[in-house]
Amino acid sequence: MSKYSHAAILSIFASIVTEHIAALRDALAKLAAPGPSDEDLHQFRVTLRRLRSAWVTFAPVLPTRFVAEWKPRLRALAASTGPVREWDVLLSDWLPAARQSLPDHDVVGRVWLDKAVAKSKEARNRAWEELRAELASPDVQEALLQLEQVVAVFHIEGEPKRHSRFAHARAGALRKKLIHRGRHPRRSSALRLHRARIVAKQWRYLYEAFYPALGARAAKRYRGHLRKLQDALGEVHDVSVSLDRVTGLLDALPPPSIVSVFHKRARAARKRAVQGLRWIRSHKAP
Template sequence: MSRQPALHRKMRPTRAFVILGDHGLRAVDKRLEALLHRDEIEDVHQLRVAIRHLRAVTWAFGPVLGAHVKARWKRTLHDMAGAAGPVRDWDVFIAETLAPALEMQPNDPVLTTLVQTAQARRVADHAEMMEKLAHYRQSPLPILYRDLIHIASETSDERLKGFAPRRIRKARRHVRDLARIARDGQTDHVHKLRIGNKRLRYAIEALSDVLPGRYRKRLRKKLVARQSALGDLIDESVARRLMAECLGCADALHDALPSDPQNVLRQ
């Protein structure tokens, strides 16, 4: 993503959201434009990253958004991320699991069939993704832009100086709660921790200009390391699920992660 606009501590939260929201929507729109003209793995990934950043901004400024506006942004961004999710899962599975295995055994008929099956399912999911994203670009996204016009006219006495650290503290408490729950090793719980970790990290990055150094540096560094480790755990789980789907034995899977998450959760 391009460098985000600068914030300052005396800025009103509504003004900051308009600035960051516009920046985020333009980043999403740029990725959508690229996807409409080509099928590149990195474009799907960057679209999801742009959406994650914008979802974190929406959460961070939730208290100053109207209930209907907040619900609309949350729903639209959730649906867009969900539309691109299956394609991204297939891309990672093919590139990081099947391709290395096939490179080691290029003439293996089972691996060849698995790759062909995965690619065919990716093609089907990609077509569905493009249909959904084209719809989102025509309808919900323009409405989000219009929301920013209305929000820009709203005023409040609060400033980012107090607002931003308070929101980060709340997100941090939530991540700690999620980490305690995720110690049971259940995939769904670890996945929720990963989402909460990302949201906190991206919220810190969005509000970096107005946050104390302990958030911008130490906490963010810790979150980046944990996000990478959690990503490896979830990617492993997704790879098992997609492998089972290709083999027609998805019902045999259970919800526990294949690897022990305790070392990650202690970070």
Template sequence: MKHDDRAHDVADSGGEAQAESTFAALAAPLVDEALSHNASIHADASPESLHQLRVALRRLRSLWWAYGPLLDRQENTRQRALYRFLADAAGKTRDWDILLELLAGEKNETNENGEEGATCVTPACLREARERALAASRETLVNADIRNVLHGALASTSKELNTAPERHALQKFAAKRVRAAEKSLRKRMRTASRAKRADYDLLHDVRKAGKKVRYLIELFGPVLDDVGQDQTLKRLKKLQQCFGELNDVTASIALLRENTSLFADETEAHAALVFLKERRKACRREAVRLLREA
């Protein structure tokens, strides 16, 4: 399905760029990127291709959030829910990849301590579970007809924006939406930092809000006031890395607990859980430290 890509950057000859007419130019590359990574996981589902597919879908979700005030609320909510569903489909396999990477790290740490008999081989039962998750992810994405879904969403949203009676200057609109995302982030950071104990759900909310701010700055970067923009992105990336590690370990603990029956050796499953809990404790401590310094 083709979309109209004419005059996305400029309202009219000599005019100011409009938010409505620029939407497709922002969304189309993300759609192409998502479809490219989707094709990759059908050919060779590496952990990186799954991760990049999720990132592209999350960026699309953030872009649709940014344009929410200009769109039909119900339809916009449906589109964003769809991107989340597709990202979660890829995420089920990615969660297994993260767990396997963390457990391989456990073996590496053991090797560095000089203990004999430690290897980087993860239990075959977990690798088999990962393959089953991959088959389910592929089936979900195929049945979702992701190509037509994404092109259809791009075309329908572009049409809605381009036929709207009102027009908004892109620079002013972008700055306003970034400020709204930043305000939400600050609110979540204050709430999390004031908690009496490290609350994972509150820290997770900070992580999601930080991602949205980062994605919007990257998407709208060329039209934003660039004063302090690089430093903001640098701080957000540092925060995201730390909070992302905490999220990975927490999700891995939940996944392992759901699948301890896969282990032939109960002792091995217990040792893996102990290792992950220690990692989570360290990650949570670092996340709280960064939050209070921010």
């Protein structure tokens, strides 16, 4: 990579960061207003995830000190939204799905689910209030301003818009990383598959958010396969997290029928992950 290409790609990174900071500020304003919606929080989380993924895509051109400072700061901000997301997944997906799967005569399971839903709603409300207070802190806006000022020095005028070789190289690197982390999906730990899911998400964001800025294109079909794989790997992770969270709220452990429903769904997700990873291995990254 030439010195000028390095600077031009870094400038593209700066433009992407600036754009995402503006979107984050807009989302924060909606979250601070009366009656923010779940969709407002979702948009904030998605924008923040894409912003963090830029550090992965553009890693070869980013200054070491810049990465060392800002990756952990953005990771901490993203981590603050995690509990609300986990309660939302539990309440909107896993507990309702478990209820539908239980036979009518499983009174013990249904009573446990009623208590789990009530306790989970209370915990979600507490987490939501804590998150709103944290996001309303002046420290968050100050951090965004600091980041905006830092990347401003990366901008150059009139940089070329086609850097497809760099884009394809980054896609190839993420493909290799995903295949490595996604080995043996039928028996790998949920944590390892969660890490594979993170790579799949970063790869998809590369195609959706950063390829156009680099003058490259990726087939919609490929992005669709990545999304399906990401969803399957996510379910494997969510089953363990969801069970741990709700079990910690109640005095009684979940009945075997509930545990069985969760684990059955995780096994199905692992099968889909096997198929998705097989497809990835047999197709080159665009």
